[in-house]
Amino acid sequence: MPTNAEQERLRRLRDRQLAARDPQAKARQLHAGISSKQRRAVEPFSLVRIWSEIPHLWRYAFYGFALGALGVAVVPLVWKSPWALPCAAASALMLAMLGLFIGRAVDARDSLKELTK
Numbered sequence: 470m471p472t473n474a475e476q477e478r479l480r481r482l483r484d485r486q487l488a489a490r491d492p493q494a495k496a497r498q499l500h501a502g503i504s505s506k507q508r509r510a511v512e513p514f515s516l517v518r519i520w521s522e523i524p525h526l527w528r529y530a531f532y533g534f535a536l537g538a539l540g541v542a543v544v545p546l547v548w549k550s551p552w553a554l555p556c557a558a559a560s561a562l563m564l565a566m567l568g569l570f571i572g573r574a575v576d577a578r579d580s581l582k583e584l585t586k
Contacts, residue, residue: 528572530565537557
């Protein structure tokens, strides 16, 4: 008569053999793979991801223009002169152009990195 440990080992062996012959095991594995692929394909909406996909050229131009717009709002309050608003507007335009140039340089650098991979 087999011992208790031997009976337990035989029971585990039988359970493994039955599980290996289970016709639904492959179907469950297939459905699990399909559902996980579908979950990965449907990504949640993310403003950060959308913003990161915009080329640096336009992002940096926006940063420069936003900084210039802040200057248009602040400079006339600090500098009481009829030239304050035109000078601030010109600086906003120059900062936007500077942002365009810097963004173009960053895009060119990224393009070169991709080409050298």
